[in-house]
Amino acid sequence: MARYTGPITKKSRRLKMDLVGGDKNFELRPFPPGQHGRRRIQEKEYLTQLQEKQRARFTYGVMEKQFVRYYKEAARRPGKTGENLLQILETRLDNVVYRAGLARTRRHARQLVTHGHFEVNGVRVDVPSYRVEQYDIITVRKQSVETFPFELARQTFGERPIPAWMQVVPGSLQVLIHQLPVRAQIDSQLTEQLIVELYSKN
Incomplete structure (x- = not known):
């Protein structure tokens, strides 16, 4: 892509x-x-x-x-x-990895996903645009847990706030999606109504 x-x-x-x-x-x-x-x-x-x-x-x-x-x-x-x-x-897999603190940036998260480091509900997923659903469980694959990016993620866990719509277990590098995010739970500087106004003209 x-x-x-x-x-x-x-x-x-x-x-x-x-x-x-x-x-x-x-x-x-x-x-x-x-x-x-x-x-x-x-x-x-x-x-x-x-x-x-x-x-x-x-x-x-x-x-x-x-x-x-x-x-x-x-x-x-x-x-x-x-x-x-x-x-x-927000529910793209690369964004979820970033929001969970498992990557430094979204670009980094996209790279980690593309390289096949994650499973969703036990199935390997390497598509950054994959969309997570409520109750999905995202885990780092066993082969990847001890690699540098994830050792660093454990060490730096907590430096960024974790969104309320997910739960992260830093020890096992596991992410549980409690619910799909609502606007109040999305930390974004974007004014989405401007985007709606743009497309509504077409």
Whole structure:
């Protein structure tokens, strides 16, 4: 599956949002790249909405076509489309691995999933976009438990808050999905309504 592999700090600066988490280069220069980056730009409504969609895409590492599919699925579901969209993004396996503290960044989580380090309900899954469900159990495969990334995960467990919709057992590197996340349980700076407004024009 295609994914963005370009310079992430430059993308963070353009979108005015730290897409990595703890990006020191972004913290030093949080304004858009270019000679006139510091100049305040009068953004039109469409540009603001488009920028929010791009923030969501690059935060979760999702390509455009897949993001559109997620939006259409969110719109078909009952409830608020924007909140449904965030729930879909949050329940991707790579995001769950990141939220559980088993990877430093979502990019790192995606790499770990792709390399086949995880099982869901006892079955090996190596697809980052795999969607977890309520009561799913995600575990690190026995062959991978003693490798460096997971030794580090045990040592650093607790440095990031764990979302209320999951439970993590650091000793066994096991994640239990209590429920699908609701908006109040999703730690995100995104304004999902702007994305809904963007797509509703089409």
